[in-house]
Amino acid sequence: MRGETAGITTANAGLDGISWNILGQTYVPKTLTDDSFSWHATFPDGTFVPPHIHSLQDEYLYILEGRLDFWLNGQDASATPGDLVRLKRGEPHGIFNRSGATAKSLFWVSPTGTLFELFQGIHGLPKQEPEAVVALAARHDVNFLPPPPGA
Numbered sequence: 001m002r003g004e005t006a007g008i009t010t011a012n013a014g015l016d017g018i019s020w021n022i023l024g025q026t027y028v029p030k031t032l033t034d035d036s037f038s039w040h041a042t043f044p045d046g047t048f049v050p051p052h053i054h055s056l057q058d059e060y061l062y063i064l065e066g067r068l069d070f071w072l073n074g075q076d077a078s079a080t081p082g083d084l085v086r087l088k089r090g091e092p093h094g095i096f097n098r099s100g101a102t103a104k105s106l107f108w109v110s111p112t113g114t115l116f117e118l119f120q121g122i123h124g125l126p127k128q129e130p131e132a133v134v135a136l137a138a139r140h141d142v143n144f145l146p147p148p149p150g151a
Contacts, residue, residue, distance in 0.1 A: 002112070004033045009031065014039075014040070015032055023048070023128060025042060025044070026041070027039045034112055036112060037109050039106075039107050041107055042103075043068065043104070048096040049096075050144050052094070052137065053143045053145065054087070054089050054141065054142055056141045057109040057112075058086070058088055059087040059108075059109045060087065060107065061085040061087075061106070062106045063083045063084075064105055065102070065103060065105075066080075066101050066103030068097055069099075070085060074092070
């Protein structure tokens with residue numbers, strides 16, 4: 001069981017010094033309990049998270065810098081600093097940085113499930129080839145979908 005401890009995770013630090021490369025983005029985990037997992041994400045221009053579904057988790061993003069575009073259950077949307085994006089479990093979504101600049105956000109999911117382990121696994125792949133990422137994600141209750149039209 002993973003429980004919360006009081007304290008501060010400083011701006012430039014992650015849990016245990018971890019920093020992952022996930023599909024060209026940088027993820028720095030900030031909190032990890034059974035109930036919630038959060039991470040800071042840096043999306044260079046042109047990077048994205050392909051459309052997928054979390055079957056067991058609700059996911060949230062608080063936009064800190066830049067703009068991210070979303071495909072939310074078949075609809076296009078954008079979010080900018082100060083916006084909170086709510087991604088309901090079971091509903092398809094994709095995240096895209098098409099802004100021409102770096103975007104940063106704070107992500108969190110509830111409950112945690114095995115998403116932390118999925119990110120460790122993706123980071124540890126010799127090559128983050130689509131087939132390997134999709135297969136690994138499916139073992140962690142995240143199911144990638146075909147790209148949306150126009151993606």
